[in-house]
Amino acid sequence: MLPRWYNPTTFQGSISILTYYDHIQTPLVRQYNLGIQYEFVPSYVLEVAYVGSSGINIGTIAHVVNLARLASASNPINGQTTNTVQNASARVPYLGFTPIGTPAKRI
Numbered sequence: 578m579l580p581r582w583y584n585p586t587t588f589q590g591s592i593s594i595l596t597y598y599d600h601i602q603t604p605l606v607r608q609y610n611l612g613i614q615y616e617f618v619p620s621y622v623l624e625v626a627y628v629g630s631s632g633i634n635i636g637t638i639a640h641v642v643n644l645a646r647l648a649s650a651s652n653p654i655n656g657q658t659t660n661t662v663q664n665a666s667a668r669v670p671y672l673g674f675t676p677i678g679t680p681a682k683r684i
Contacts, residue, residue, distance in 0.1 A: 583672040585656060588664055590673040606632040643669045645676045 583590035612626040645665040648654040654668045665676045 583666070585667055588666050590666055590675075604632065604634045606630060606635065643671050643674050643676055645669050 607630060609629045610627065612624065614622055614624045616622045645660075645668040646654050647660055648657045648668050650658045655672065657664050657667045660668070666672075669676045
């Protein structure tokens with residue numbers, strides 16, 4: 578894998594696209610059941626049961642990991658104090674990767 582680079586004066590960087598595939602986690606579903614039967618008198622049975630399930634990372638298909646953040650004079654991001662389409666690649670958490678929602682620049 579080539580090293581990532583970014584030039585803050587031209588807003589150009591490596592053309593790698595950071596997608597949710599880079600941070601995807603395996604979905605997991607757990608299912609539980611427990612049942613107890615007790616015959617306390619002939620022909621009378623008490624039955625208690627519990628059924629449950631839980632899951633993590635289910636239905637998460639769009640991890641937004643490199644979204645351009647909003648900059649201001651009081652909150653500069655990587656030296657940027659304005660919010661434009663041209664400097665979106667400078668306002669992302671991972672410099673050198675394409676911001677989510679903008680096309681990759683081929684240079």
